[in-house]
Amino acid sequence: MINICIVAPFDYPIPAIKGGALEQVVENLCVENEKRECLNITVLATESKDIIKNNYKFTNFIYFNKTAIDKMWFYCFRLIKKIIGIYIPAYPRMIKVKKWLEKNNNRFDLIVYEDGLTYMLPYLFKNIDRNKVVSHLHWIGDPNKKTNYFFSELLPVSKFVGDEWINNCSHPYIDVSVVKNGIDIDKFNKKLSEKEKTVIRNELGINNEAFIILYVGRIIPEKGISELIEAINIINNDNVVLLLIGAAKFALNGMTVYEKKVKELIEKSSNNIIQLGYIKNNELYKYQNIADIAVIPTIIEEAAPLACVENMAAGLPIIITNSGGMPEYAGKKCSIIVEKDANLQYSLAKQIKDLIENKDKRKAMGRYAELEATNYSITNMYNEFYKTLKLKVEKNNEVNKDKA
Structure with a gap:
């Protein structure tokens, strides 16, 4: 040894x-x-x-x-x-x-x-x-x-x-x-019944017809959460819900200046944005099960965020930025890549709208996502x-x- x-x-x-x-x-x-x-x-x-x-x-x-x-x-x-x-x-x-x-x-x-x-x-x-x-x-x-x-x-x-x-x-x-x-793929590819999904949606005050966009990651400026919220405001659809999971310091207490800014942006928005804070890694699958897509809007050069593979393992189509090593992990058939430039919020809004309107495309991307994720066990x-x-x-x- x-x-x-x-x-x-x-x-x-x-x-x-x-x-x-x-x-x-x-x-x-x-x-x-x-x-x-x-x-x-x-x-x-x-x-x-x-x-x-x-x-x-x-x-x-x-x-x-x-x-x-x-x-x-x-x-x-x-x-x-x-x-x-x-x-x-x-x-x-x-x-x-x-x-x-x-x-x-x-x-x-x-x-x-x-x-x-x-x-x-x-x-x-x-x-x-x-x-x-x-x-x-x-x-x-x-x-x-x-x-x-x-x-x-x-x-x-x-x-x-x-x-x-x-x-x-x-x-x-x-x-x-x-x-x-x-990653531990079995943590994220668990499937809930429709009844179980409805229970979670009801707990969050989300109706069964709503289109849920999931963000999982730290709430820090580099992750592009402000730009994602702006994209939701551009879409301006009452049937769209943005679910934010994460904190600046994971499970540690205390709210940073940026987290307070995000909270203010949510309060000012007329759209449906729910911030859940830190969720334990082995509980994320519950929220991935009710989501339709996941978005990772990083605005810096990121090495390889685990959230990318975790969402793929859950069978979610993903929208990511052309950030560092992230495209190396995201399968071409299960991801949409946008540039992290001054027009990021508009690019995100455009691609989110496209997936909202194309259910068959989402399903195909989801199947490829689960398959691609098996490479990252x-x-x-x-x-x-x-x-x-x-x-x-x-x-x-x-x-x-x-x-x-």
Whole structure:
């Protein structure tokens, strides 16, 4: 078995009891590994009092406290990095993580950096052999030549992410192996009876004839929710309902400035817009079952949002923006791609209207969506993840043999 240490994201705990896309990916890899028994995994993660006892046989969790000063510290870190380019720890607990890694790195064949803060690579791995460090990258990251000196292989979740990194910093050389995200398909392809759908619609105050548009994701400016609401206002159809699911900080409490703005836009709108807030991942299928289509109106270059595949697995036609790696995941026969330009709200409105008026087209897209989603199972993701790590270990062993 290969011994690996996963440096997990530091926003939310693992298991992903409070949400978080990256946290869910790490949990999925650990769960699949229990079946496959290919890896001995140690996960460095954020502690939470809500975490229950570890029942994993092949995964050990090392937890680090998230303190009250972390948020303030992070703002200072960004300011110092921007002004003078010094890599101090992004959070106080990273000091402890760095010390732990330097003390224990010889126990592992590889260290997999799952956190999105790629600018922490120079700080964390300054005293560790770069050949042992792999970055599993879920966004564009912060590509620069200095960072490349502290890891040797990039596992981007899309070709787009890998190309962006290489185009911005090709030296020193790193290997690039795309490992696409995977989801628990069975969570999202559950089917409800018509009676069960009616119950949910009634609970939300939605009649059975209404056309439901679903958005699932974080409520932050980059996700294009304001533009989607504007598109609904352009359509201006009493029989259309926009269902918004998500929060800025997943299951954490508190409302951000942008969430307040979205709430105001909803209150000002004369159309049917329902905001449900954060819904647990294993409960999303209920709302996907009553939806007619899903829209992901991201206005930045997104690596590969899981919501894209989750909605496909639920059999929903999807409208997405031409954003980063998202088109790599969305099947051509089950998605409509619009440009994320100044006319986004009008483009969204046009394509939504088209799907409202074409039931046969929606049904065909839905069938293709379910079929396409099977390519993005947790098993497939784990297979690619393990295969890449195995090849990396073999390569390192050959290099070490030559040195000897």
